[in-house]
Amino acid sequence: MSQLTLDHWWQPFTNVRAFRGNPRLITRGEGCFLYTPDGREILDITAGLWCANLGHGRREVADAVRHQLLELDFAPPFQFGAPVTFEFAAKLAEYAPPGLDRIFFTNSGSESVETAMKIAYAWQRARGKGTKTRFVSRERGYHGVNVGGTSLQGIPNNRKGFPVLDNVDFLPDLLDISANAFSRGLPERGADQLNPLEKIIALRGAENLCAVIVEPIVGAGGMVPPPVGYLQRLRELCTQHDILLIFDEVVTGFGRTGAAFAATRLEVTPDLMTTAKAINGGSVPMGGVFVRRDIQETIFEAAPGSGPELFHGNTYAGAPVAAAAGLAAFEIYEREGLLTRAAGPIGRYWEDALHSLRDLPQVIDIRNYGLLGAVTLAPDPAKFPGGVGVPVHNRCWENGLLCRAVGDNLVMSPPLVIAEREVDLFIERLRRSILDVFGA
Numbered sequence: 001m002s003q004l005t006l007d008h009w010w011q012p013f014t015n016v017r018a019f020r021g022n023p024r025l026i027t028r029g030e031g032c033f034l035y036t037p038d039g040r041e042i043l044d045i046t047a048g049l050w051c052a053n054l055g056h057g058r059r060e061v062a063d064a065v066r067h068q069l070l071e072l073d074f075a076p077p078f079q080f081g082a083p084v085t086f087e088f089a090a091k092l093a094e095y096a097p098p099g100l101d102r103i104f105f106t107n108s109g110s111e112s113v114e115t116a117m118k119i120a121y122a123w124q125r126a127r128g129k130g131t132k133t134r135f136v137s138r139e140r141g142y143h144g145v146n147v148g149g150t151s152l153q154g155i156p157n158n159r160k161g162f163p164v165l166d167n168v169d170f171l172p173d174l175l176d177i178s179a180n181a182f183s184r185g186l187p188e189r190g191a192d193q194l195n196p197l198e199k200i201i202a203l204r205g206a207e208n209l210c211a212v213i214v215e216p217i218v219g220a221g222g223m224v225p226p227p228v229g230y231l232q233r234l235r236e237l238c239t240q241h242d243i244l245l246i247f248d249e250v251v252t253g254f255g256r257t258g259a260a261f262a263a264t265r266l267e268v269t270p271d272l273m274t275t276a277k278a279i280n281g282g283s284v285p286m287g288g289v290f291v292r293r294d295i296q297e298t299i300f301e302a303a304p305g306s307g308p309e310l311f312h313g314n315t316y317a318g319a320p321v322a323a324a325a326g327l328a329a330f331e332i333y334e335r336e337g338l339l340t341r342a343a344g345p346i347g348r349y350w351e352d353a354l355h356s357l358r359d360l361p362q363v364i365d366i367r368n369y370g371l372l373g374a375v376t377l378a379p380d381p382a383k384f385p386g387g388v389g390v391p392v393h394n395r396c397w398e399n400g401l402l403c404r405a406v407g408d409n410l411v412m413s414p415p416l417v418i419a420e421r422e423v424d425l426f427i428e429r430l431r432r433s434i435l436d437v438f439g440a
């Protein structure tokens with residue numbers, strides 16, 4: 001490893017200069033653990049980046065990928081298709097929220113968001129409502145990094161400094177620690193944070209509003225579950241005003257909440273749903289937009305007979321190797337009951353374990369849902385101007401734990417296969433890291 005040159009890869013969302021001074025390299029993964037070049041064991045409490053839901057190193061997925069590469073490494077998805085991609089779409093359709101059984105494949109969450117935006121525009125035009133072009137997003141929301149997603153971003157650092165679309169209004173942030181600290185599952189208070197949507201509708205006019213997009217549970221912005229009743233009311237308002245509802249389930253999809261999708265678990269059905277990451281266990285880049293069947297039909301009916309019904313798509317969309325990985329991943333999801341596991345005893349164990357950190361004076365909030373978790377630490381801008389999350393996150397790495405820092409929050413999303421003893425190890429390492437940073 002001493003000869004490894006770090007100069008050439010400009011890593012995403014990374015303080016590259018700091019990394020070069022203190023490289024954190026990972027060379028192997030197995031189950032819930034990652035390993036450094038010197039053999040140090042790191043408990044991965046983020047499932048990579050919310051994607052390795054099956055745990056690392058699943059042989060069946062690797063075998064399926066190898067087999068597919070040798071059988072058919074690539075087939076053009078424009079005007080052609082490999083059977084394995086259709087098979088995988090049909091498998092996903094079995095789990096789709098009611099009616100959303102048409103799937104447009106992409107290669108990432110960001111592409112899924114752009115695709116959903118274009119499908120939303122296309123549908124409005126196809127049914128003769130071409131003035132409906134505005135979007136509503138939410139503060140603290142993360143919707144990827146392409147132009148559409150950057151414009152929908154509710155995380156300031158991810159949008160400021162870039163030219164963005166000017167057709168987006170924002171709903172208020174849902175994180176209200178003063179009202180909801182230490183809630184277990186969905187917080188009781190805050191459904192009124194939706195009132196501004198009615199004001200936006202009045203101000204802009206429903207005839208100009210294309211879609212509302214939200215993460216049903218905020219992920220990258222700090223893991224914030226919606227208040228009780230919020231999503232139901234959002235659904236009602238969108239239906240009442242003829243506005244599409246898009247759930248961005250890039251994080252919450254594929255078992256994270258205790259069902260295939262948060263839409264399923266929380267019993268609110270969107271019109272479009274963006275996914276990626278754990279769609280195939282996080283092994284090969286892939287995403288997918290789930291689309292209401294009649295939305296597809298309307299777009300098809302309005303399109304001339306010749307040419308694509310939607311002028312949009314990517315070279316690797318639905319690539320055979322990604323689809324083969326997906327079918328293998330779903331065999332594991334199904335056989336091991338992983339899509340619903342977070343709703344069972346391990347989810348309750350996770351909740352109790354997380355909330356055991358409440359005795360630490362620096363901890364001002366703990367949130368959880370399914371196998372998602374967040375701990376908020378008391379801000380200390382004088383000592384930690386960039387938030388206290390990063391120093392604790394750095395200490396976690398030294399102590400053998402990979403978690404994610406967002407401002408003053410630490411955010412967790414373990415592989416869905418996590419065992420109770422690994423949850424205990426996580427709590428022990430996180431507690432130690434917090435104490436190391438703040439002093440006992």
Ligand SMILES: Cc1ncc(COP(=O)(O)O)c(C=O)c1O
Nearest residue numbers: 108109110142143144248250251
């Ligand atoms: C909710 C949400 N949407 C979109 C994205 C973008 O996904 P990707 O990084 O695969 O482009 C992410 C990534 O974390 C996400 O959390």
